Amino acid sequence: MRIRDLPIPKDVSSIIEWKGIDTLYPPQRDALTRSDVLKGRNLLLATPTASGKTLVAEICGLKHVYEGKGKILYLTPLRALAFEKYREFKIDEELASKLGWRLKVALTVGDYDSEDRWLSNYDWIVTTNEKCDSLIRHKAPWLKDVSLLVVDEIHYINDPDRGPTLEVLLTKIRYYKPNTQILALSATVRNVEEIARWLDADYVVSNWRPVKLTEGVVYGGQVIYSDGCRSMLSNRFNDPILDVAVDTIRNGGQILVFTNTRKNAVSTARKLSGIVYELLTSEERVKLRSISKMILETGETRLPNSDILSELIRRGTAFHHAGLHNDHRSIVEDYFRSGLIKALAATPTLAAGVNLPARVVVISSYYRFEPDTGYNEISVMEYKQMAGRAGRPRYDKEGLALLIAKDEDEVEYLMDRYILAEAEILRSKLRSENVLRSHILGVIASEESMSMSMLLRFFSRSLFAKQNSFDTFKQTIDRILDFLSKHRMVEFDGSNVYATKLGKRVSELYIDPLSAVILEKSLRIVGEPTIFTLLYTIASMPDLEPKLYPSRAEVSKLEQILDSKYMELPLDSEWYTSVGYIEALAYLKTALTLEAWIEEEGEERIYELFNVEPGDLFRLTSTASWLLYASSELSPLIGYSNLSSVLKLLKDRMEAGVKPELLPLVKLEGVGRVRARNLYKAGFKDLESLRNAKVEDLVKIPSIGIAIANRIIEQVKGIV
Numbered sequence: 001m002r003i004r005d006l007p008i009p010k011d012v013s014s015i016i017e018w019k020g021i022d023t024l025y026p027p028q029r030d031a032l033t034r035s036d037v038l039k040g041r042n043l044l045l046a047t048p049t050a051s052g053k054t055l056v057a058e059i060c061g062l063k064h065v066y067e068g069k070g071k072i073l074y075l076t077p078l079r080a081l082a083f084e085k086y087r088e089f090k091i092d093e094e095l096a097s098k099l100g101w102r103l104k105v106a107l108t109v110g111d112y113d114s115e116d117r118w119l120s121n122y123d124w125i126v127t128t129n130e131k132c133d134s135l136i137r138h139k140a141p142w143l144k145d146v147s148l149l150v151v152d153e154i155h156y157i158n159d160p161d162r163g164p165t166l167e168v169l170l171t172k173i174r175y176y177k178p179n180t181q182i183l184a185l186s187a188t189v190r191n192v193e194e195i196a197r198w199l200d201a202d203y204v205v206s207n208w209r210p211v212k213l214t215e216g217v218v219y220g221g222q223v224i225y226s227d228g229c230r231s232m233l234s235n236r237f238n239d240p241i242l243d244v245a246v247d248t249i250r251n252g253g254q255i256l257v258f259t260n261t262r263k264n265a266v267s268t269a270r271k272l273s274g275i276v277y278e279l280l281t282s283e284e285r286v287k288l289r290s291i292s293k294m295i296l297e298t299g300e301t302r303l304p305n306s307d308i309l310s311e312l313i314r315r316g317t318a319f320h321h322a323g324l325h326n327d328h329r330s331i332v333e334d335y336f337r338s339g340l341i342k343a344l345a346a347t348p349t350l351a352a353g354v355n356l357p358a359r360v361v362v363i364s365s366y367y368r369f370e371p372d373t374g375y376n377e378i379s380v381m382e383y384k385q386m387a388g389r390a391g392r393p394r395y396d397k398e399g400l401a402l403l404i405a406k407d408e409d410e411v412e413y414l415m416d417r418y419i420l421a422e423a424e425i426l427r428s429k430l431r432s433e434n435v436l437r438s439h440i441l442g443v444i445a446s447e448e449s450m451s452m453s454m455l456l457r458f459f460s461r462s463l464f465a466k467q468n469s470f471d472t473f474k475q476t477i478d479r480i481l482d483f484l485s486k487h488r489m490v491e492f493d494g495s496n497v498y499a500t501k502l503g504k505r506v507s508e509l510y511i512d513p514l515s516a517v518i519l520e521k522s523l524r525i526v527g528e529p530t531i532f533t534l535l536y537t538i539a540s541m542p543d544l545e546p547k548l549y550p551s552r553a554e555v556s557k558l559e560q561i562l563d564s565k566y567m568e569l570p571l572d573s574e575w576y577t578s579v580g581y582i583e584a585l586a587y588l589k590t591a592l593t594l595e596a597w598i599e600e601e602g603e604e605r606i607y608e609l610f611n612v613e614p615g616d617l618f619r620l621t622s623t624a625s626w627l628l629y630a631s632s633e634l635s636p637l638i639g640y641s642n643l644s645s646v647l648k649l650l651k652d653r654m655e656a657g658v659k660p661e662l663l664p665l666v667k668l669e670g671v672g673r674v675r676a677r678n679l680y681k682a683g684f685k686d687l688e689s690l691r692n693a694k695v696e697d698l699v700k701i702p703s704i705g706i707a708i709a710n711r712i713i714e715q716v717k718g719i720v
Helices: 010-018 026-033 053-066 079-098 117-121 129-137 141-145 154-158 163-176 192-199 240-250 262-278 282-296 306-314 326-337 380-387 408-419 433-445 452-460 463-467 470-486 501-508 513-526 531-539 552-564 573-579 581-598 603-610 614-638 641-656 660-666 673-681 706-719
Strands: 043-046 071-076 105-108 124-128 146-151 181-186 202-205 212-219 222-225 230-232 255-258 317-320 343-346 360-363 367-370 374-377 398-404 490-493 496-499
Touching: 010 053, 010 079, 026 043, 026 053, 026 202, 043 192, 053 071, 053 079, 053 146, 053 181, 071 079, 071 129, 079 105, 079 124, 105 117, 117 141, 124 129, 129 163, 129 433, 141 146, 146 163, 154 163, 154 181, 163 181, 163 433, 163 452, 163 463, 181 192, 192 202, 192 463, 212 240, 212 408, 240 255, 240 262, 240 360, 240 398, 255 262, 262 306, 262 317, 262 343, 282 306, 282 326, 306 317, 306 326, 317 326, 326 614, 360 380, 380 398, 380 408, 398 408, 433 452, 433 470, 433 496, 433 501, 433 513, 452 463, 452 470, 452 496, 463 470, 470 490, 496 501, 501 513, 501 614, 513 531, 513 614, 531 581, 531 614, 531 641, 552 581, 581 603, 581 614, 581 641, 603 614, 614 641, 641 660, 660 673
Parallel strands: 043 181, 043 202, 071 124, 071 146, 105 124, 146 181, 212 398, 255 343, 255 360, 317 343, 360 398
Antiparallel strands: 212 222, 222 230, 367 374, 490 496
16 A cells, blocks of 8 residues: 555645655555554554554654644653654754644753653653653643643553653553553554553554564574475584674675673674684775774773774674763664675664564573573563564565574474563552652652542552452552551541652652652761762662672672771661671672762773673763762652752762763763863863863863864863
8 A cells, every 4th residue: 555545634645755655564454444543443454573563653653743632742762762763863953844834842861850841842851660650649730731642662561660650651541641642552462452442442463574583593503484494504614603704694694692690791793703703895894994993982081891892893893782882872873874894793772672574583591681580481571572683674575583492492492482472461560669669659649648448449440450359459558558648648537648848759759659758768878978988888789779789709809898898887786687798799899889989080990990891881870970960859858958068069970980070061061971071180170260271372281182172172161
C-alpha cells in the first residue's frame, strides 16, 4: 500500500514521501488500516525489530499535530534512544516548515525537579519514561494538552529496574487522563492480548521483517539451521567467530558479536582485528586511520581505553559497552553504521539501545553475569532482541543470527531454548517494595489528600493487579504506608492519607524515599559531617548507580581506609545490620571515586585506582550531582538548614569535577576541568582576571587554542 493512499492529510503524506518512503510494510499497513488508530483508538503494535513501528507513530503524530488535536509525548526507556528519535523527528519539523505549517519538536531528559514550562511552546516532545513520570509529579501545566502518548519499547514493562516506572506512568495516564490516545510499540511477545486489554487497545501482531531472518547454531565448522539444513564454514581458523567473520566480510557484510562481559567485548574485538585488517581495501585503511586519530583527540586528556580502541578502529574493528566515553561510543556507532568498521563486539546493552544492525549477528554466550546471582541464562526475549539486529534494511537480502554450541547436545538445546521458542510473557514487576515506595508516595503527593479507597482503586488499574491477587498487593501497600508514615513523609487524617511537606519534596525530587531516610540517619549519627561524610552518604543511597563493589584484592586496602575514616562515617550497629559489611566497603569505594573526581584526578588515573571506566564515571557523577542537589533541598526539612549551602557547593563541584577555586572558570563554555586548572596556574584565577586577557596570552596556555581563546574573551566581555 502506498503512503498517499492512506486517509491522512496530503501534507503529512508529503513529509513521509520526502524522506524517501512511499510504500508501507505489511505490519504498517495493518496497523494504519485494520485498526482505528488514525481515528484516535488506542493501539498495541507488536512486531520484530526493524519492521517499521516508528513510522506508524510518526504518521499518527504528524496527523495529530496537523489537525490541531494536541501535543504528542513520545516515550523511550533509554536516553540514547530518546536522542536518536529526537534527531529523526527534527527532520519532520524542517519538512513541515517547508510546507508552511508549524511542527516544533523538543527533547527533555534529566533534571527531575522541573515543570519544563518551556515545553508549552512545543508540539512533539521526546522524553524518557522516568522524566515523563517526574513531569507528572510536578504537575507540568502543559501536560493537559497532551492527547497522544507513544510508548516505544513497551516490553520494558517486563524489566525489573525500569518496568515499574513505565507501568505506574501508564496507570496514571489511564486513570487521570483516560481520553489520551495511547500508541504502544513492542517487540513480539506472547501475551499481547492481555497487555492490549489492560490498555483498552486494539492490537496488531506480525512476525514480518523487511529482511528475512535466518537463525542457526554454529558447531563443528558448520552452521545448523532451524529447518535442519547445514552449511560449511571456511574453517580456516578453527574458531567459529573468526570463521563466520571472514565469510561475512569477504562477501561485503558486517558482523556484530554480542559478548556477556565488557572484558570479552574487548578481547573479541582484538581477536577479530587480525583477520579484518587483511580484508580492508587501501581506501578503507586510509579512512580508518583518520577515525582512529579522532579517538585519541577526544576529551581534554587521554581517556582510558583510548589507545586500544584507536588501534582496533585502525584495523577495522571496535568494541561497544556502557563503560565507553560518550564521544567514543558515538564514533563507533557512526562508523559501524556507515560500513567502515566491519566487525563490532558489544555487550547486550547495544541490543536494547540504538539501532545498529549488521548482516550477521553472533551471540557468543547465552549466559549473563548478575552481581547477585552469578551467571544465568539470558531470556528468550533478550535473545530475540539481539538476533533481531541481523540484516540491514535496504542493504542485505538476508540477516543471519547465530548461537555457538560446544557439542551436539547443546545444538539441540539452543534450538529448542531460543531459536524455536516464543518470547516470554510480559509480567508486571511492581511487586517489589523497593520500587513501590517511590511510586506510592508519588501517587499520594499528586493529590492534596487521598482516601485509602482511592489509592487502592488507582493501583487496582495496574497491570500487576490484573495479573495477581490484589489482596497480596494491598498488604504490600500497607507496609509501605507504615514506612512512609514512620519517616514523616505521609500522615493520616481518618481514612485519608496525605503527603507532608517532606513527602511532597521527596516525590518532586524523584528520589527513593529511602534515600531521604539515609540522609537524615547519616547526619544524625555523625553530627558534624565532613565532605567525605556527605560523599559516603550519597554513595549509600539506593538511587546511586552503579555501586562499585570491591574486588578481593581491594578489600584489605579499603578496610584500612575504613578504619582511618571511621569517625567521619555514619557507621553504627544499626547501619551495619541494615547494609552489611561488603556493602559498606562498596559505598566506601564509590565515595573514594567521587572524592577523586572532585579533587581533579584525571579519568585515566581514576580508572587505574578504581577500575571505573569513563561511561560509568559519567553516570556515577551525574547521579551523585543530582542526589547532592536533592539533599541540599531536603536538609532544611529534616533539621539541617546549615548544610544546604555546603551541599549545593559540593553539587557544583561534582558536576564540573573540580576543586572550589575553579568553579567560576568552568562556567565558561568550552572550559572544562583541565583548561580551567591550566588557566588558574597561568594566573587567570577568576573572570575578573580574564577581563584584560589577550588571545596571544591565552594561546600560550596548554590545551587552549585560538578558537577557545576567542570564545573565552567574548564570554568574559559579556559577563564582567
